[in-house]
Amino acid sequence: MLLLALIPVFMGSGLAIQTAINSRLGSVSGSSFLASMVSFVVGAIFLNVLLILTGTSPLVNMTTITSNPWWIWLGGVLGVIGLTTNILLFPKLGSVQTAVLPIFGQIVMGQIIDQFGLFKSPISKFTIIKLVGLVLVAGGMLLATGAFMPKDKIF
Structure with a gap:
């Protein structure tokens, strides 16, 4: 159980590193929004590689799209808002x-x-x-x- 509890601690460490890295990318690229987009594109490529390696299709079934509530698709938008906000705040807040x-x-x-x-x-x-x-x-x-x-x- 303790080992399982350490996983989110390491995940949180990764998020702190991600914020620092993406903030730097934002400063060198001149745009926090561009840094956020690059981060998501690289993440999407990585996820596609994982999907291929696990034999999972990267496509969502049309029934899944039409038979579920609209709000299940908001995770990506909230992720972009969270990541971009972190990139914008990091240089100001630390x-x-x-x-x-x-x-x-x-x-x-x-x-x-x-x-x-x-x-x-x-x-x-x-x-x-x-x-x-x-x-x-x-x-x-x-x-x-x-x-x-x-x-x-x-x-």
């Missing part, structure tokens, strides 16, 4: 804030999705323990971003 603040947003939205079973997700009701966890995460986020310190007092 790595820690650019990493921590979206994670806080993910946790809050995750609680809302769990509470109401949004997007046909399993329902997991909000509890006092989850509230305590959310408050602790919020405090950690504020500490990690230096929100409690005046800017001239930060090391």
Whole structure:
């Protein structure tokens, strides 16, 4: 179980690296939007290679398209918004804030999705323990971003 829990930690490390790399690409290419597009094109090529290696068709069945809710196709748009926003914010906020603040947003939205079973997700009701966890995460986020310190007092 501990090994399984380490996978998202490594994934998060990769996201921090991705943000720094894409921010640099944005500065050398002159456009955060171009950097985001290049990142998604390279990612799409990589996914196509994985599909080929696993013998999975890269095409979506028309029945899948017509028989499912419209919102299942928004993941790519939200990914572009998230990635591009990270590229835009990284030079202004730095790595820690650019990493921590979206994670806080993910946790809050995750609680809302769990509470109401949004997007046909399993329902997991909000509890006092989850509230305590959310408050602790919020405090950690504020500490990690230096929100409690005046800017001239930060090391």
